[in-house]
Amino acid sequence: MTTFADLGLSQKVLSAVTDAGYTIPTPIQAGAIPFALERRDICGIAQTGTGKTASFVLPMLSLLEKGRARARMPRTLILEPTRELAAQVAENFEKYGKNHRLNVALLIGGVSFEDQDRKLERGADVLICTPGRLLDHFERGKLLMSGVEILVIDEADRMLDMGFIPDIERIAKMIPFTRQTLFFSATMPPEIQKLADRFLQNPERIEVAKPASAAKTVTQRFVASHSKDYEKRAVLRELVRAQTELKNAIIFCNRKKDVADLFRSLERHGFSVGALHGDMDQRSRTMMLQSFRDGNLQLLVASDVAARGLDIPDVSHVFNFDVPIHSEDYVHRIGRTGRAGRSGAAFTLVTKRDTKFVDAIEKLIGEKIEWQSGDLNSLPPAEESKDERPRRNSRERGGRDDRGEKDRGRGRGGRGAAGHKSDNDVQDNGVDVIQAAPVKADIVKNERKAEQKPQNNARNNRPYPANDDSRDRRRHRDHDDGPTPVGFGDDIPAFMLIAGSAKV
DNA sequence: AAAAAAG
Numbered sequence: 001m002t003t004f005a006d007l008g009l010s011q012k013v014l015s016a017v018t019d020a021g022y023t024i025p026t027p028i029q030a031g032a033i034p035f036a037l038e039r040r041d042i043c044g045i046a047q048t049g050t051g052k053t054a055s056f057v058l059p060m061l062s063l064l065e066k067g068r069a070r071a072r073m074p075r076t077l078i079l080e081p082t083r084e085l086a087a088q089v090a091e092n093f094e095k096y097g098k099n100h101r102l103n104v105a106l107l108i109g110g111v112s113f114e115d116q117d118r119k120l121e122r123g124a125d126v127l128i129c130t131p132g133r134l135l136d137h138f139e140r141g142k143l144l145m146s147g148v149e150i151l152v153i154d155e156a157d158r159m160l161d162m163g164f165i166p167d168i169e170r171i172a173k174m175i176p177f178t179r180q181t182l183f184f185s186a187t188m189p190p191e192i193q194k195l196a197d198r199f200l201q202n203p204e205r206i207e208v209a210k211p212a213s214a215a216k217t218v219t220q221r222f223v224a225s226h227s228k229d230y231e232k233r234a235v236l237r238e239l240v241r242a243q244t245e246l247k248n249a250i251i252f253c254n255r256k257k258d259v260a261d262l263f264r265s266l267e268r269h270g271f272s273v274g275a276l277h278g279d280m281d282q283r284s285r286t287m288m289l290q291s292f293r294d295g296n297l298q299l300l301v302a303s304d305v306a307a308r309g310l311d312i313p314d315v316s317h318v319f320n321f322d323v324p325i326h327s328e329d330y331v332h333r334i335g336r337t338g339r340a341g342r343s344g345a346a347f348t349l350v351t352k353r354d355t356k357f358v359d360a361i362e363k364l365i366g367e368k369i370e371w372q373s374g375d376l377n378s379l380p381p382a383e384e385s386k387d388e389r390p391r392r393n394s395r396e397r398g399g400r401d402d403r404g405e406k407d408r409g410r411g412r413g414g415r416g417a418a419g420h421k422s423d424n425d426v427q428d429n430g431v432d433v434i435q436a437a438p439v440k441a442d443i444v445k446n447e448r449k450a451e452q453k454p455q456n457n458a459r460n461n462r463p464y465p466a467n468d469d470s471r472d473r474r475r476h477r478d479h480d481d482g483p484t485p486v487g488f489g490d491d492i493p494a495f496m497l498i499a500g501s502a503k504v
Numbered sequence: 505a506a507a508a509a510a511g
Contacts (some may be wrong), residue, residue, distance in 0.1 A: 109510055132510040139510095163508060254506060278508055304507055325505060358510065 007033040010062040012099035016060065020095060026051035031206035033059050036182060042204040043156075043196060044184045046329070049339035050208065052184045056152050057092045064102055069123035073147035074105070077175065078128045079168065081158040083108040083282065084289060085309045086128050089154070093126055096421075102126060109133045110282030117142055131159075131167035138174070147173035153199070155308050156185040157328065160195045172199055186308075186335065187328045189381065218318075218338035219345045221372040222358065224379045227351040229258070231382070233265050236321060239347055239372075240271070240299070248292065249317035251301045252333050254325060262321055263301040272296075277303040308333040313339060320348040323357045327364040352376060403406065 004017050004025050025033065028046035035042055036059035046052055057403070060076055069075050080086040090106045094351030097104070105119035107129040116133075120142050127134070136145045151172065153159050159168055181200050188207075188299075225235040240246065251266075253259045256277040263275035274288040274297040285305075292300040295311055300306070301321075306331055315337045324330045330348075348369075350358055355376070362368055 083509085130509055132508095134510095136510050158508085161508095167509075256507075307507090329507095 002030045004029075004058075007058075007121065008037045008062075009058055010065055012065065013058050013061045013096060013136045016061075016096045016098050019098075026055075026206040026216060028052055028206060029058070030053040032056070032182075032366065033203075035204040035206070036060075036180075037062060039063070039180045041180060041200045042182045042184075043185070043188070043193075043200060043203040043205045044182070045188050045205075045207040046184075046187050047335060049335060052154070052186075053089055053092050053309075053310045053311075054096070056154075056184060057089070057096055060150060061093070061097050061100055061102070062154075064125050065100065065401055067274045069103055070123045070147065071123045072120055072142060074120070074124040074127040075147060076126050076150040076152070077134075077145075077148050077171075078126065078152040078154060079134075079159060079171065080128065080130055081155045081164065081308065082305050083110060083130055083464075084285065084305070086130055087286075088309070088311060090128050093128070107133045107137060108282075109136075110285075113137075129161050131164060131171060133168060134171060146176060148175045148179055150182065151175055151199075152184070154184050156183040156196055157187050157189065157192045158185075160192050165195070168199075186332060189328070192377060203300065217343045219343070220334065220369045221345070221347050222348050222350045222369050222375070223372045224374060224376045225349045225351050226379065226382045227353055228382075229261065232321060232349055232351070233262060236262075236319060236350060237266075237269060239319065239349075243317060243345070245316060245345075246298075247314060247316035248295065248298050249319055250292075250306060250312075250315055250333075250336050251299060251319040251321050252307065252324070253301065253303060254322040256303050258322065259301050259303050265418070266299060266301065272298040273301060274299070275301045276306050278305045304329055304333070306336070310336060310479045311339070312336065314342065315339070316344060318344070318346040320346070323348055323350055323354040323361070325357060327357070327360040327497065331365065332488075350376065 002025060003023050004014060007025060007030065009017070018066060026434070027050070028044055029051050032042050032044045032055040036056065044052065056078070064075060067075065078086075080089060086106060086108050087491075090104055093102070093104045094214060102125040103122055105116060105124040105128070106125045107116050107127060107132055109132050116137065120137065134143075138145070153168070158164070181203075183196055183200060183203070223235060225232050225240060235265075236251070237492060240249070243249075251262065253262055256279050259275055259277045263273060266273040274292055276285055276288050276292075280288070280330075287301065288297070289306075289310075291297045309332075318334050318337045320330070320333060324333060334344075334346035337346060348358075358369075
């Protein structure tokens with residue numbers, strides 16, 4: 001059997017790999033590393049959770065042992081589609097490069113330039129970047145690309161799609177054509193392959209699993225739901241509560257606004273939940289992800305910013321609140337669970353509107369996905385009226401209806417109140433809800449920050465813009481959240497929220 | 505039809 005020692009890696013790298021507890025490479029690692037060490041171009045395709053990152057990090061470390069970086073002239077460059085992924089790759093360099101003295105610089109947006117400038121000035125052996133910030137540094141003249149020997153494009157299918165391709169082409173043009181180029185991706189559709197071939201020279205193609213095949217250890221189910229958001233939220237809550245082995249879960253939405261809405265709803269229902277999407281400030285993104293990794297948050301509502309590559313070792317469940325429009329994203333999303341041979345479960349809420357996306361997903365993964373309890377046809381008719389429960393008058397609702405459109409929600413999270421205090425369907429769930437962590441991050445959209453009135457921080461720091469409390473949501477509040485307790489308005493003391501969610 | 509990536 002092939003071991004890491006057979007692949008031609010340097011002693012320093014091998015000893016770090018051994019210290020990390022690995023002896024047997026994954027197929028993508030065994031396939032790619034020898035060619036990478038020969039300075040061949042590589043097109044590596046493997047499903048998520050199979051060790052793609054190490055298959056370029058390890059050979060790069062070996063190759064970098066010869067030579068030294070000069071100021072502002074990085075020797076290698078790695079491009080990543082999200083900041084979190086870039087940070088994760090940087091951690092890999094720390095881990096496997098502990099016997100080296102290499103300068104690794106992480107160039108991502110949303111954080112200050114100063115540290116990054118210093119590292120560039122010192123001479124970076126490895127530059128790990130998101131495209132925008134790299135170009136920003138370049139335009140400021142902080143960077144010379146003429147010394148780059150290795151270019152890695154990770155999540156290549158993502159990096160070569162419509163939004164990213166102009167940046168990638170610009171960057172690739174700045175780098176000498178004598179470079180070595182490594183492509184890694186979980187999926188590689190033909191039109192992307194065609195683009196990729198423009199960047200690669202006589203690449204060695206290493207494909208270790210059928211592209212787009214979901215990890216075998218993941219149990220996949222569809223769950224029929226009516227289309228309205230509040231109906232979907234109710235279905236989701238029931239689904240989450242019904243899971244007996246739910247350790248933690250990522251819940252994907254297609255839109256950032258829906259991430260914010262669903263987060264808010266789940267939080268109000270007493271779940272231990274965080275949120276992650278690209279309009280949150282970087283500090284909050286980092287904190288949310290860290291809390292989820294640490295187990296301080298049980299649920300993470302996320303956009304597709306979290307769909308790819310994020311390595312959270314023990315995610316037990318993935319829920320798709322929305323069916324992903326691009327079927328490849330389905331594969332990426334459910335790839336967050338069942339990693340490294342563990343078992344996992346992936347549930348996808350499906351409404352009538354989603355049927356064609358569902359078909360595309362089944363076609364892509366080449367199998368039929370079972371319905372959890374009856375398909376769309378067996379769904380009971382939609383609830384007729386939203387007015388079965390008595391509506392509260394505006395004073396009980398904190399007088400919100402008296403506020404004009406402009407005023408509404410300004411500086412207010414619109415979080416209503418702790419609906420679960422009187423809501424019988426909130427905590428009778430048998431789910432081991434981890435206590436909501438005291439994560440209070442600055443999560444409001446940056447551009448909205450200025451217009452925030454400083455209020456108490458429990459409300460100011462939310463993953464949604466303060467003024468997105470739409471009429472539509474408010475209309476359905478009774479369905480979603482039950483009666484709002486009277487008396488506090490929006491000013492529920494934090495300890496009460498905690499007390500509410502502690503009861504199981 | 506959406507997210508991500510610069511500020």
